[in-house]
Amino acid sequence: MKNNFFTYTKKQCGDLIKNIYSNKVVLMFLILCIFGISTTGKPLTYTVTEVFTRFSRNSFLVLALIIPVLAGLGLNFGIVVGAMAAQIAIFFVVYWEFTGITGLLLCLLLSTPIAILFGYLVGVLYNKTKGAEMITGMVLAFFADGLYQLLFLFILGGIIPINNETLMIAGGVGVKNTIDLTGNLKYSLDNISMLLLVRTFLIVFFIVLFANLLIHKNEKGRTGQIIKLVLVPIAFGITFVPFISDFMGTDRLLLLDAITIACVAAILYAVVKLISIRLVNKDKETDINRFIAIIIVAIIFYALTYVPAIFQITLAVHLPVCTYAAIIFICAFNRWLLSTRLGQNMRTVGQSRTVANSAGINVNKTRIIAMCLSTVLASWGQIIYLQNLGTFSTYGAHTMVGQYAIAALLVGGASVQMANNKQAVLGVILFHTLFVVAPLSASNLFGSSLIGEYFRVFVCYGVIALSLAMHAWKTVKKPEKAKDNK
Amino acid sequence: MNKHIKNIYQSIGLPRLIIFAFFILVVFAAGSYQMDVVSLMSNVLRRWGMFGILVLAMVPSIQCGNGPNFGVSLGIVCGLFGALISIELNIANLSIFANNKTLGAWVSLLFAIALSAAIAWFVGMGYGVLLNRVKGSEMTVSTYVGFSVIAFMNILWATLPFQSGDIKWPIGGEGARNTISLESSFSEILNKTGAITVGNPETGLFIPTGLLLFFFLFCFIIYLFLKSKTGIAMSAAGANPNFATASGIHVNKMRIIGTALSTCLGAIGIITYAQAFGFLQMYNAALNMGFSCVAAILIGGASTTRAKISHVIIGTFLFQGLLVVALPVANQTLSGTDLSDIMRMIISNGIILYALTKAKGGAANEE
Numbered sequence: 029m030k031n032n033f034f035t036y037t038k039k040q041c042g043d044l045i046k047n048i049y050s051n052k053v054v055l056m057f058l059i060l061c062i063f064g065i066s067t068t069g070k071p072l073t074y075t076v077t078e079v080f081t082r083f084s085r086n087s088f089l090v091l092a093l094i095i096p097v098l099a100g101l102g103l104n105f106g107i108v109v110g111a112m113a114a115q116i117a118i119f120f121v122v123y124w125e126f127t128g129i130t131g132l133l134l135c136l137l138l139s140t141p142i143a144i145l146f147g148y149l150v151g152v153l154y155n156k157t158k159g160a161e162m163i164t165g166m167v168l169a170f171f172a173d174g175l176y177q178l179l180f181l182f183i184l185g186g187i188i189p190i191n192n193e194t195l196m197i198a199g200g201v202g203v204k205n206t207i208d209l210t211g212n213l214k215y216s217l218d219n220i221s222m223l224l225l226v227r228t229f230l231i232v233f234f235i236v237l238f239a240n241l242l243i244h245k246n247e248k249g250r251t252g253q254i255i256k257l258v259l260v261p262i263a264f265g266i267t268f269v270p271f272i273s274d275f276m277g278t279d280r281l282l283l284l285d286a287i288t289i290a291c292v293a294a295i296l297y298a299v300v301k302l303i304s305i306r307l308v309n310k311d312k313e314t315d316i317n318r319f320i321a322i323i324i325v326a327i328i329f330y331a332l333t334y335v336p337a338i339f340q341i342t343l344a345v346h347l348p349v350c351t352y353a354a355i356i357f358i359c360a361f362n363r364w365l366l367s368t369r370l371g372q373n374m375r376t377v378g379q380s381r382t383v384a385n386s387a388g389i390n391v392n393k394t395r396i397i398a399m400c401l402s403t404v405l406a407s408w409g410q411i412i413y414l415q416n417l418g419t420f421s422t423y424g425a426h427t428m429v430g431q432y433a434i435a436a437l438l439v440g441g442a443s444v445q446m447a448n449n450k451q452a453v454l455g456v457i458l459f460h461t462l463f464v465v466a467p468l469s470a471s472n473l474f475g476s477s478l479i480g481e482y483f484r485v486f487v488c489y490g491v492i493a494l495s496l497a498m499h500a501w502k503t504v505k506k507p508e509k510a511k512d513n514k
Numbered sequence: 515m516n517k518h519i520k521n522i523y524q525s526i527g528l529p530r531l532i533i534f535a536f537f538i539l540v541v542f543a544a545g546s547y548q549m550d551v552v553s554l555m556s557n558v559l560r561r562w563g564m565f566g567i568l569v570l571a572m573v574p575s576i577q578c579g580n581g582p583n584f585g586v587s588l589g590i591v592c593g594l595f596g597a598l599i600s601i602e603l604n605i606a607n608l609s610i611f612a613n614n615k616t617l618g619a620w621v622s623l624l625f626a627i628a629l630s631a632a633i634a635w636f637v638g639m640g641y642g643v644l645l646n647r648v649k650g651s652e653m654t655v656s657t658y659v660g661f662s663v664i665a666f667m668n669i670l671w672a673t674l675p676f677q678s679g680d681i682k683w684p685i686g687g688e689g690a691r692n693t694i695s696l697e698s699s700f701s702e703i704l705n706k707t708g709a710i711t712v713g714n715p716e717t718g719l720f721i722p723t724g725l726l727l728f729f730f731l732f733c734f735i736i737y738l739f740l741k742s743k744t745g746i747a748m749s750a751a752g753a754n755p756n757f758a759t760a761s762g763i764h765v766n767k768m769r770i771i772g773t774a775l776s777t778c779l780g781a782i783g784i785i786t787y788a789q790a791f792g793f794l795q796m797y798n799a800a801l802n803m804g805f806s807c808v809a810a811i812l813i814g815g816a817s818t819t820r821a822k823i824s825h826v827i828i829g830t831f832l833f834q835g836l837l838v839v840a841l842p843v844a845n846q847t848l849s850g851t852d853l854s855d856i857m858r859m860i861i862s863n864g865i866i867l868y869a870l871t872k873a874k875g876g877a878a879n880e881e
Contacts, residue, residue: 156871163584163653167866170805174859181856476688478672486665493658500648500655 036317051441053495057458064465069472072337073344075464080283082460084218084351085416089433090452091358092405095365097447099398100378103434105165106150106399110406111426112176113143118411118420119180119203122212123192132216132415139407147403151396158381162444162496169430180422207420214418217411218348222276225350227267234260280346287333287342294326351412358405359449365401374398378445435459435488444499462487529868530815533832540840547846552713554839556720560705561834563725564790565810567732568783568803569830571776572811576821577740578772579752580645582808585656588641589634589780590800591667596630597785597794598690602678606699616703623700623789630781638777642770653818657804664801671796694794701792704728725790732782737823739775748772752819809833809862812869836861
């Protein structure tokens with residue numbers, strides 16, 4: 029048994045190292061990041077706090093890129109269009125003077141139909157330029173930027189009358205360069221308390237369970253469902269216990285608490301699984317090494333927080349719970365989508381349009397749906413980004429969205445044809461670490477932060493160019509190999 | 515008769531007809547707004563020559579099968595580098611040219627062109643090797659290669675130890691400034707050569723003869739090249755690689771020549787542009803120049819797979835003319851606002867999108 033577990037661990041570690049080695053881009057960025065962190069001349073706490081802030085801001089946008097990659101549309105430079113949809117919604121919400129959660133919900137409500145429309149149009153355009161989606165997306169981003177500026181500089185105020193002196197340029201035609209979101213939308217998502225989140229989640233879960241029970245009346249496993257149905261109200265009741273409701277009443281979670289909770293949850297999950305496999309089901313065949321590994325990793329992680337340097341960091345970082353919940357939700361959504369029929373169709377289309385077509389899949393429709401999903405997610409991502417940033421630069425907020433998100437995804441080891449949640453998360457961490465440390469290190473080493481700024485822009489463009497070139501190279505090589513084999 | 519008209523219509527194409535009609539319309543609109551149409555026209559002529567060679571750089575790239583060269587910024591940075599060296603060495607003000615400023619300016623311009631073209635040729639060959647490896651997605655790759663080269667050169671511009679007072683920041687600090695005046699070197703030397711002013715010397719139509727002749731000269735050279743043995747082989751390699759291989763043409767070599775030539779023209783083009791403009795624009799100014807050039811040749815009637823010299827001449831004239839004339843008109847109609855950049859963005863990128871949807875080739879017809 030013990031021997032067995034050892035071999036399992038060895039194999040996993042070996043796979044990990046092999047993975048890192050085969051992903052040279054990731055390795056290179058890891059080295060760059062470590063070098064950068066060690067030369068910033070600022071305490072580690074500062075860097076880590078910055079990276080966590082940027083992570084919560086940007087992850088959603090990067091995760092919005094995954095669906096088009098799977099559907100064979102390549103890296104979707106058209107998410108800029110989604111960001112524009114979000115910005116149009118935000119402008120009107122600010123203009124109508126909605127604030128807080130209401131404003132946020134209205135933003136989501138407004139931006140979604142706009143994003144669906146935009147996504148549909150982009151999808152139709154991509155269908156006309158099959159095989160050249162990426163260059164189309166790039167040009168489209170610039171084209172859409174022109175239309176967006178036309179809207180914000182001339183149509184708003186010029187054609188649609190807008191009477192608001194703080195938003196409009198003196199004279200009444202055109203929107204000002206920056207819109208301050210402080211006091212209306214800033215932190216509207218970040219500041220939602222855990223209590224509200226958990227309660228809403230439990231209520232929704234309860235309704236879903238109840239409906240499920242009513243619809244599928246005579247099926248097996250009813251007892252399990254009824255137990256869940258009873259457990260949910262109890263959990264709901266627990267949130268009213270003073271100690272817990274005090275703890276959960278806050279909107280930010282200390283990293284230390286978050287690690288503790290995550291570790292405990294992981295251990296509990298593993299133990300419950302172990303018990304259910306070995307003791308309840310008496311199943312000797314199923315592999316349990318995974319769960320033992322989870323427990324050990326969780327314990328090691330928890331133990332690490334006792335290292336003084338790490339302890340300091342965990343006390344300094346406060347996580348906005350709701351934003352992280354949204355990121356986890358979108359990761360789960362991406363996974364769930366792949367298990368559905370639609371997700372499988374997308375994969376098939378991504379592999380080969382000819383095969384998909386002969387299998388009876390409507391290729392064009394599937395691609396348009398993928399684009400709509402991606403655009404909607406991008407618009408939500410942009411709302412999350414702007415509510416966290418707090419200032420909405422009307423004409424600049426969207427311009428680099430596509431580039432940065434794509435570069436982050438590629439840094440995580442994704443390619444034009446393959447991308448998953450893990451790569452996106454890893455990519456965001458690495459890319460934004462470099463983003464934080466590059467100017468600091470450069471000013472520390474060369475005495476000019478400008479070089480660092482240029483360097484990070486170069487890295488952003490360079491990594492995209494490199495991975496596009498690598499991808500194209502591989503696709504050219506493949507047919508040649510196939511020819512040789514014949 | 516009907517068929518004849520249809521033929522003409524098809525050879526011109528709908529987008530060009532629309533744009534040409536629009537151009538005529540705005541010229542009349544400018545006249546009706548009591549604008550100085552003559553000075554607008556001199557401006558159109560100046561910009562025509564200014565952008566011409568940059569747009570011409572697209573021709574070899576399209577003809578050899580690489581599609582429009584979005585990575586022309588590679589040539590542009592070579593051109594900037596050559597011009598910087600020419601200023602740094604202060605060639606225009608050497609003692610031998612003390613009596614003849616014009617000669618000095620000419621020598622410094624030609625030195626910049628020769629140096630940057632030589633660098634660009636080698637850079638372009640390397641770039642061509644890269645593009646040969648990524649057949650089928652040249653446009654995507656070249657866009658990002660162009661972007662990353664600009665970003666990389668930004669680092670260099672900011673760190674290279676320039677000594678010339680024209681290049682350095684006036685208050686000290688390292689690196690080149692954002693815009694470098696060419697006043698003391700070759701500013702407007704081509705424009706002034708043989709320039710004619712039709713009508714009143716102050717307000718009449720200014721024709722930059724030297725600039726336009728220089729542009730047409732390069733058009734003619736490229737035309738001759740395309741008619742030469744190598745040029746025809748290159749076009750064949752671009753049009754049908756399999757057929758070209760079967761006829762004994764070394765396709766990859768032809769593509770490298772095309773790319774190198776395109777990069778060279780990009781370098782020469784930016785120097786021509788800078789001398790007409792009077793300033794060298796460093797750093798991110800060249801970032802989106804590639805897009806304007808691609809748009810101009812596409813407006814002229816080229817597709818992403820075929821281009822002719824006439825497309826360059828017509829396209830640059832229409833594109834720049836439209837920008838120059840339409841903007842004041844638009845500003846007049848929508849009083850007190852500045853549409854210039856927005857118009858440029860919408861027109862240039864819209865026309866590229868249109869051309870992309872019309873492109874038949876590559877992976878587009880896989881189904």
